[in-house]
Amino acid sequence: MSIFLLGAGPDAEAFPEVFDLFAAEAALRAAPGRSPRIAVAVHDSGGAPLNRLPEYAGPLQERIACDVVPVLLGNGGPADPAAFAGVDGVVVGGGLTPAYWKGINGAGHAIRDMVAGGVPYLGFSAGAMVAPEQALIGGYRINGIEVCGEECSEGLADLDFRQGLGLAPFAVDVHAAQAGTLSRAVGAVAAGLVDHAVAIDEGTAIILAAVDAREYTVIGAGTCWDVRGRAGRGPGLGGGAAVVTARTAEPARN
Template sequence: MEIFLIGGGRAARAAHEPFVRACGNGPIVAYALDDDELDIARWETTLKDAGAAEVTVVPVSPTRPPRPADLTDAAGVYVAGGLTPAYRDILVDAGTDWLDAARANDLPYCGFSAGSAIAAEQALVGGWQTLYGNQTLDVCDSDLAEDLDHLTVLPGLGLVPFIVDIHAAQWGTLYRLTHAVLATGREGWAIDENTVLTLSPNTTPTIHGPGAATHVRRTGPSSTTVTVFTA
């Protein structure tokens, strides 16, 4: 199963093109949060601008989570952006039978922003403060906290073993990811907007797009290594 993790952004054609190619120009099913900001045309246009011939946007909510039948005849599955905790509640806690169907059919998965964050085994869903030693630290701007105060890591879809943070350069979330890595001991990737981190079985992760993906690994109780990768 190929995995494509996009860090967000409005000019993300180059980041979407590898996913569309992996789908063989077949039908793509895109899950988008059914809330006041739902913009079906945005996701259709984004994927078609990258070369997709057929896109079906399926609005999802607590009362209408994803279903395996949504993916009948699909060539790929896409999870759009929005409020990350809400996406995780609907796509993970409400049941992952849809993901089992995607895996059984070896469908490429592409996450955009929230869809990238929840792809992890342990999903960083938001927060702007964390307890470090005996001190509460700000790890990003409170406006970028996804309606959460404390840095929050919860079970995700389990598609990748590392933690993912998004809008890295644009929102300054690399520092937040660093504290998530220190707290959990897991590796992490912070992905810039308009940039995709691509993972295929038995291959090295690759980067596409104008930005970077930054790898963070814990080397001690209070230390990490940070490595920047570009296309």
Template sequence: MTTVLVGGGPDTTRSSTCLQPFVDACLERGVARVGLLLAGAADNARMFAPDYTNLLPALAGRIDVVPLADGVPDVARFEALVVGGGPTPAYHSALRPVYPEIRAMAAVGCPYLGFSAGAMIAGDRALVGGHRVDGVDVCPVGWSEGLDEVSLDEGIGLVPGVVEVHAAQAGTVGRAVAIVLQRGAEVVVALDEDTAVRPRGQQWDVLGTGRAWRVSADDRGRAVVDPVRAGGVIPVPAPDHTRY
């Protein structure tokens, strides 16, 4: 499968290398229909859809916009999925009923592209939001998604661990560190804007112009932060499919 996770929204994704693996996979597979899943009602989805479609000109005419406020989406009618950015709790709530279906689609090769919120829900654990751990701030409140305590929940399970976004720009690396220290995940990968990862087995390619911050715990329980520049590779644990 080809999964590409982007650390920001379409407005901050300037490097075509962030998206190229997804586009290449769609073209190689002869994908006819791509579902663009966007939070909100139809008018809201139509307003924001060009921000995404303009980044994917090679797939012009193949993308159908799916407003998630219309109910549980019929993802099975698509051969590739793009999950947008915005309110992570809304994406998590709307797509949770079809997480097993998305996992099954990915297992047989369905390409997946997640921007911001779409990346945050892709891990074994979804990072839904929050800015405090035990009442102590770990990232700016403006990136809390309206939640107080950091909230992790079931994720789609396309990749192991937890994915964080807007890392350098929003100061969310602190939240990634807090999650590891609280044993919410063995590994958190925090992505800068205009930066993406393309997981390939137990190593992920870093794409774009920024960094992917790999946060893990050492054998003494301390958080270790390893920033990897675009062009580099980060090691991650094997996914645990036994949980599904």
């Protein structure tokens, strides 16, 4: 079982590896003679989440014969936890992180139990951000100081951390190099809002081998920026300290 957290939305042509790996794990989870069932949770800011489903389901169905269980967020309330019962894989799409959190957090215990039991999880952008225990939902200021562009705020002013799905022990930010959100992750750790954050570039993913695993593997073409607090942090953004380590995919071995 693996937890795949991506720094952007789905792009099966530019970044096929993550679909390949997830599909293979979902197929292994299914009982012999049965097609794997994969729950795909999607939200659409225009109110038509069904239109977003092919972006995620299509690449999986091209790789394996599977039954897709649509979990359409924003249509009539939060997701029913029963929608994830008995699935062989869970996919959570990208878009507005607050909307994904609102739609899926009520099913968090069901998802965590499934993943802890060996079901692979694939989170794109917002689906990666809501996955941790402490989920970064949005925002662009800490104590009135801007730490990233307002266009990355998702409609929130101050950085907002909420109870997430509980799959990772560190916070996750996405579109790091492309949208400049690395500074938001650094600011969050320096201010003591979280002790550990990982900011993921587009075209890049981290893979955890188990729920709450502190170590991870990097795949893709970009960088994962590992941000950890340093002893001696003071209160507020100005008195804090953070250590940033840039991690990239290990080269393939012949």
